[in-house]
Amino acid sequence: MTTRKTQAELSDLHILYQNSVQEVEAEIDFVVATWKQLRQRQVCLLREDFCGTANTSCEWIRRNPVHQAIGVDMDAAVLEWGRKHNLGALTAEQQQRLSLLQDNVLNAELEPVDITLAMNFSYYLFLTRADLLAYFVSARNGLKVDGLLILDSYGGYEAPMELEEPRECDGFTYIWDQAKFNPINSEMDCHIHFEFDDGSRIEKAFSYHWRLWTLPEIQELLLEAGFSTATVYWEGTDEDDEEEGNGIYEPATEGDADAGWIAYIVAENN
Ligand SMILES: C[S@@+](CC[C@H](N)C(=O)[O-])C[C@H]1O[C@@H](n2cnc3c(N)ncnc32)[C@H](O)[C@@H]1O
Structure with missing residues (x-):
């Protein structure tokens, strides 16, 4: 007798994760628009820290033929999955512009990049001030002179x-x-x-x-790490429903005391 497999048994964890957690198009929309607002030159090289399956890097590569990316994650298995499924779905030319590195983001030595991304709150994994500061210092050291570190954060x-x-x-x-x-x-x-x-x-x-870090702690540590700015980009409110966000993030110094919010933080090297 054959037993039918359950939906859980037939599912792939990374596909489920990518389809529920990530919004890579919106993320890269924000990155492209923010670079354009802050910098006058063509952006090229993006580093995705804690890249997991490198889904975000693949979106970066698809956006523009001059875009290049390096994904860094210390988990060999998740990188391998990304290589097979996400990089595997790119054209040969696109694959040439993306490399994956298995390393600790604190130690990875790469050529200086235009933008480093740390998304889905991965840097919350650093539990102490000293460790988060060390990450921000190493992220800053990995940037070009006019480079940007872009993070997301949540709270409420x-x-x-x-x-x-x-x-x-x-x-x-x-x-x-x-x-x-x-x-x-x-x-x-x-x-x-x-x-x-x-x-x-x-x-x-x-x-x-x-650790559930707060926005002032994160901003203070970014400035302590030597970044010249650490700006919170807060989501605007939907015109028809005041309870909903509109997906547009703008620099802000005051936000609403919502039950749950997600914000971006943009830190300029110089
Ligand atoms: C919360 S997941 C985020 C995955 C992806 N960035 C995203 O946006 O969905 C955290 C990832 O960070 C990786 N990771 C955790 N600590 C790390 C470190 N110190 N250096 C490199 N990768 C790390 C884990 O292997 C895991 O793939």
């Missing part, structure tokens, strides 16, 4: 709460689980679970132990 009054937040995606439910928050050191355990219509579930598909 629900961010330190222990809760599960389900969201319907195409063919599955994504569940963001803030499992444990320690107010004494601001460290938390978060997981991503996936659930399917046939009732099957992938428990703890991805888990993170990280």
Whole structure:
């Protein structure tokens, strides 16, 4: 007798992650527009720290034939997946413009780049001020004189709460689980679970132990690392629904005390 596999058994974790967590087109739209606002020259080389499957780097490469990218991640298996599925979907010419490096972002020695990206809050994995400062210093050292470091961040009054937040995606439910928050050191355990219509579930598909950093802490550390600016780009409000964002991020010094927000931070080397 053959048993039919469940949807969970038939799924690929990285496909689920890319289809629920990442919005690489919107991310690269922001990067391209921000570079254009701040710099007058052609941008070329992007470094994606904590690149995982290098999905964002692939979008960068697809955008413009002069774009080049280097993805850095210390997990060989996730890089291999990215090489096969994401780089594999690029043309041979596009693949030539993208390289992947298995290394710790703190030690990776690369040629200076125009832009370094650290997305999906990956730098929250650094738990102490000293470690986050060391990362920002090394990121700055890896930039050209007029280079930019672009980060995302999240927060809001629900961010330190222990809760599960389900969201319907195409063919599955994504569940963001803030499992444990320690107010004494601001460290938390978060997981991503996936659930399917046939009732099957992938428990703890991805888990993170990280520190919920605040925007002033991040800005202060960027300036301490030597960046000349550390500007928060805050999302505007939808014209028809005040509860919703409009996807447009602008420099701001004042934001709303929302339940949950995502913001970009742009740090200029010089
Ligand atoms: C939260 S995931 C983010 C993946 C991807 N950047 C994204 O936007 O979805 C974190 C990734 O960072 C990698 N990572 C964690 N610490 C690292 C370090 N010190 N150096 C390089 N990669 C690291 C992990 O292997 C994992 O692929």
